[in-house]
Amino acid sequence: MLRDINLDIKTGDFLTIFGPNGAGKTTLVKIMSTLVSPTSGTVLVHDLDVKKSPLEVRRLIGVISHETYLYQDLSAKENLLFFGRMYGMHRDKLEARIHELVEEVGLQYRLDDRVGTFSRGMKQRLSIARAILHDPKILFLDEPYTGLDQHAAATFDSILNELDVSDKTQVMVSHDIERGLALADKVVILHGGKIVYEAAKDKMEGVEQFRHTYEHYVKEV
Amino acid sequence: MKDFLYLAWKDLLMEFRTKQMLNSMVIFSLLVIVIFNYSFSNILFNIDVADIAPGILWIAFTFAGMLGLSRSFSSEMEEGCLDGLKLCPVDPSTIYLGKVVSNLVIMFLIEAIIVPLFIVLFNFSDVKGLAGLIVIILLGTIGFILVGTLFSALTVNMRTREILLPVILFPIIIPLIMSSVMATQKVLSTGDLFAAIDEIRLLVVYDLVFFIAAQLVFEYVIED
Numbered sequence: 001m002l003r004d005i006n007l008d009i010k011t012g013d014f015l016t017i018f019g020p021n022g023a024g025k026t027t028l029v030k031i032m033s034t035l036v037s038p039t040s041g042t043v044l045v046h047d048l049d050v051k052k053s054p055l056e057v058r059r060l061i062g063v064i065s066h067e068t069y070l071y072q073d074l075s076a077k078e079n080l081l082f083f084g085r086m087y088g089m090h091r092d093k094l095e096a097r098i099h100e101l102v103e104e105v106g107l108q109y110r111l112d113d114r115v116g117t118f119s120r121g122m123k124q125r126l127s128i129a130r131a132i133l134h135d136p137k138i139l140f141l142d143e144p145y146t147g148l149d150q151h152a153a154a155t156f157d158s159i160l161n162e163l164d165v166s167d168k169t170q171v172m173v174s175h176d177i178e179r180g181l182a183l184a185d186k187v188v189i190l191h192g193g194k195i196v197y198e199a200a201k202d203k204m205e206g207v208e209q210f211r212h213t214y215e216h217y218v219k220e221v
Numbered sequence: 222m223k224d225f226l227y228l229a230w231k232d233l234l235m236e237f238r239t240k241q242m243l244n245s246m247v248i249f250s251l252l253v254i255v256i257f258n259y260s261f262s263n264i265l266f267n268i269d270v271a272d273i274a275p276g277i278l279w280i281a282f283t284f285a286g287m288l289g290l291s292r293s294f295s296s297e298m299e300e301g302c303l304d305g306l307k308l309c310p311v312d313p314s315t316i317y318l319g320k321v322v323s324n325l326v327i328m329f330l331i332e333a334i335i336v337p338l339f340i341v342l343f344n345f346s347d348v349k350g351l352a353g354l355i356v357i358i359l360l361g362t363i364g365f366i367l368v369g370t371l372f373s374a375l376t377v378n379m380r381t382r383e384i385l386l387p388v389i390l391f392p393i394i395i396p397l398i399m400s401s402v403m404a405t406q407k408v409l410s411t412g413d414l415f416a417a418i419d420e421i422r423l424l425v426v427y428d429l430v431f432f433i434a435a436q437l438v439f440e441y442v443i444e445d
Contacts, residue, residue, distance in 0.1 A: 033308065034307075034308070035304055035307055035308065036444075037444065055310045055311070055312070056310070058308055058309065058310040059310045061308075063304075063305075063308055065301060065304070067300050067301030067304070068300045068301070069300060069301050069302055069304060069305025069308070070300055070302070070305075071231065071235060071299075071300075071302055072299060072300065073235040073238050073239050074231065074234065074235060078231075078234065082227060082230075082231045083305070083309065085224070085227040086224055086227060086228070086306075086309035086310075086311060087309060087310060088224075088310070123300075130305075
């Protein structure tokens with residue numbers, strides 16, 4: 001259960017949410033991304049209330065999760081075509097966008113192969129393409145490194161860096177302190193459903209010091 | 222509005238590629254028809270098979286349909302696809318309609334295989350009521366899939382969904398199955414669709430009620 005959450009994320013910011021298992025990180029992302037309805041309080045995305053205007057909010061957001069949201073029995077292209085059509089994209093524009101994105105995530109030679117035959121890293125790269133297909137303004141990343149080896153995680157990072165997502169507001173939930181800090185403009189630590197620590201980039205510590213801060217807050221509460 | 226057709230296209234593409242549901246549904250319903258035919262054959266008992274044949278036909282449809290319905294939403298659970306679907310900017314009723322359309326197409330395909338076999342095995346040489354039979358099968362199947370798809374979504378997050386789905390679905394579809402069986406019996410024995418007009422009225426009302434009700438409640442059914 002989340003309590004007393006008061007969070008302001010500015011356009012273009014990268015927020016990383018840290019916290020132990022069961023802290024409520026994924027629930028918070030699910031509420032912000034309209035998957036779960038809050039029982040009280042208000043969440044505004046670009047001035048739109050997620051409870052009152054979920055469809056409008058969904059057009060503005062993309063979600064990359066540790067689950068890829070991809071159909072294993074469809075090819076990469078069929079998956080992207082399906083999600084593109086569900087986002088109301090026109091066939092011609094969609095085809096061009098798919099080709100542009102699969103090249104950027106390095107899957108142009110596997111476009112017609114079934115996703116079930118892909119490695120975990122390839123699936124996660126394709127899930128980036130799926131999430132940004134409709135050019136969302138906000139990107140939610142819910143533990144995107146889960147199940148990725150070091151190489152696949154590094155590839156995932158470099159694709160995210162190379163893609164033109166710098167103008168997008170990004171919210172990431174992660175256990176990976178090093179990666180989470182490197183990308184963030186702002187960090188919060190969530191524990192027991194409450195924000196116990198919050199810091200902007202200019203006040204952020206180095207990795208080792210942050211590790212101590214994290215352990216201190218997670219232990220203390 | 223046509224978003225539900227994209228969803229149905231996706232489901233059918235996956236199904237025709239893997240044939241996970243189709244194969245088991247066809248084999249199961251064929252076995253039901255053949256085993257019942259021999260079990261109640263005139264050689265063993267002094268039974269007019271024409272009297273019990275409609276019941277056997279609907280047993281085959283219902284159980285085969287149940288197999289398909291239990292897979293309908295569980296296929297969305299792999300890799301969190303249901304969440305991916307819920308994140309699309311479409312009304313929840315679109316997801317419901319898409320699933321209904323794909324389930325109906327699969328069910329009609331199974332019925333198109335079973336009905337000719339049923340006519341041959343149960344010796345309905347004079348099939349003057351065939352057009353009427355098709356109307357009843359259409360109405361009965363639509364009602365069954367409308368309710369079944371809703372309950373399939375309701376049980377998708379439960380570990381015992383394969384058991385729970387039939388347990389909660391059967392009481393709701395009893396009026397539908399009874400009307401369908403009675404209408405089938407009347408149409409096959411008289412060859413006249415209007416002989417079953419009362420049952421057909423009930424089927425139409427049942428379909429309409431559940432078509433509207435399911436779309437109203439589906440949003441709450443698939444909520445986390």
